[in-house]
Amino acid sequence: MKRSYELTRAAEDGDVATVARLLGAGAAVDALGEDARTALDLAAQENHADVVRVLLGAGADAAAHAGPYHDLTPLTCAAMFGSRDAVAALLDAGVSMAAQDRIPYTPLVVAASNNHAETVALLLDRGAAVEDRAMKNRTALEWAACFGRVESVLLLLDRGAEATGTALSCAERHAQRGEEERGRYGRMAEALRAALGRDAA
Template sequence: MSMGMGMSMGMGIVDQLTRAAGDGDAALVARLLGEGVGVDAPDSEGHTALDLAVRRGHADVVRLLIAAGADPEQRAGEYQESTPLCLAAAHGHTAVVRALLDAGAHTGAQGRMSHAPLVLAATTGDEGHPETVDLLLDHGADINVVMKDRTPLDWAVWFGQVPMVQQLLDRGATPTAKACTTAHERTERHPESRQKYERIIDALLAADPATCTEPAIRHACDQENGTGTTPSGMRRR
């Protein structure tokens, strides 16, 4: 018995489609769609073909599914809490992000968690995903979008991502007193990382000296309630 026959007998046709999409098997995806499988039909675990193709970075399959009518702004993620664009941005799948943007996916806050794709692209991984950030900005993403009370720049400062802080500033991000306050606080709390936070403070000062004045920092401190969150929703320590 062939592998294809075994798969057909062992799982439903929708499950075959989602597995093929997750595996990046564009030929099989095209064949199954041609046989009439619903492009956005959920499989036995509740996932669609687009969801899995996006998560695994298969841009060619993503374009194929969208051409067949897949909704680029459908619910996605393990618990249907996200969107294809947020998932692609968080994973740094730039080619997938491009395919979704070409299909009309919007760049603002989205999904059940109201995540901003730009914040996810800027802060996930050790240093964010620079190419994905540039692509989103080139397609009109708001560089000062606020997610959980912080801008992408504020979050990059929080995580001590020196190159991303500089990239966002170079692209026109507005330095904030909150960003400068965060850099000073992180320097005090994490002396082992003092050098990188001092580099961040220097970058913020170079972009706008007024952001790190004593009155601005004091005002920002007054606004902080001490229970900030990370982009993923975890409370800071």
């Protein structure tokens, strides 16, 4: 048990040498740490790409439950925290960007919903389906708009995402909350109106 805790702590700290040493000494790669999270889960969250690569090379389960609430995968956890390098390492290893049977989130949706534009761009560059509706029949653009993620919305539109009435309604709700919100979220609503070919409201 002690060795598994050491492994998860080292992974969370980005201590690749200790991770490699512990694995070589027989630590179980998917053992749970003190907070019931694996080394891969924690390394992905903290953007320790070198540790992610070592763990994957040792056979870590890239489809296991991950994240603070155990409702993600290591890839979607990395995307949620904007851990771009870890996302790249997982994709390099062939980890799927599709929703898993038990875990419906997709990395593109969670990255966009948390406004991690660099991670969104990476996922799109790697072939993420911009119009995927795996999460409650909404696209990443719609989720980003409804969470008020201006940068993600503008990036997704620029990368070919289809503007929708749902996204526009969400953007307009944010913009109508007050003067400060109008200035920030107005850009998002204007971009969506333009994409939809509608006159400014």
